[in-house]
Amino acid sequence: MILYFTGTGNSRHVANQIAKVTGEQIEDIAIYLRQNDIGHYHSDRPYVFVGPVYAGRYPRVMTDYIRKAEFTGSRQAYFVATCAETPWITAKYAKRLAEKKRF
Ligand SMILES: Cc1cc2nc3c(=O)[nH]c(=O)nc-3n(C[C@H](O)[C@H](O)[C@H](O)COP(=O)(O)O)c2cc1C
Numbered sequence: 001m002i003l004y005f006t007g008t009g010n011s012r013h014v015a016n017q018i019a020k021v022t023g024e025q026i027e028d029i030a031i032y033l034r035q036n037d038i039g040h041y042h043s044d045r046p047y048v049f050v051g052p053v054y055a056g057r058y059p060r061v062m063t064d065y066i067r068k069a070e071f072t073g074s075r076q077a078y079f080v081a082t083c084a085e086t087p088w089i090t091a092k093y094a095k096r097l098a099e100k101k102r103f
Pocket residue numbers: 005006007008009010011012051052053054055056057082083084085086087088
């Protein structure tokens with residue numbers, strides 16, 4: 001399952017490309033955020049999170065959502081970030097988030 005968050009569309013584009021190749025279900029986190037839906041997901045295949053780097057890391061609204069949502073099934077996850085050229089602490093924070101979520 002692919003969950004993406006995007007500001008200007010780049011991460012949606014990347015998520016769509018991953019979905020095209022893998023055939024995975026794709027979800028826009030913003031839709032759930034607007035509905036105040038905490039989110040309960042089940043996938044037997046790895047989760048893929050795609051989002052932008054803003055000021056050196058994933059947007060807080062995206063990571064807060066992932067932190068609160070429930071993910072059952074697969075304990076494998078990929079974190080994909082789109083950025084200009086300076087991802088800074090994105091990987092470190094993604095790793096920390098993955099550990100918190102027991103991925
Ligand atoms: C407010 C803002 C902050 C950004 N900060 C960074 C950054 O710290 N490092 C970087 O490499 N790119 C940065 N970028 C570029 C974005 O990460 C890049 O354009 C990304 O692909 C945008 O994804 P999106 O279209 O899914 O929102 C920033 C862009 C914006 C608008």
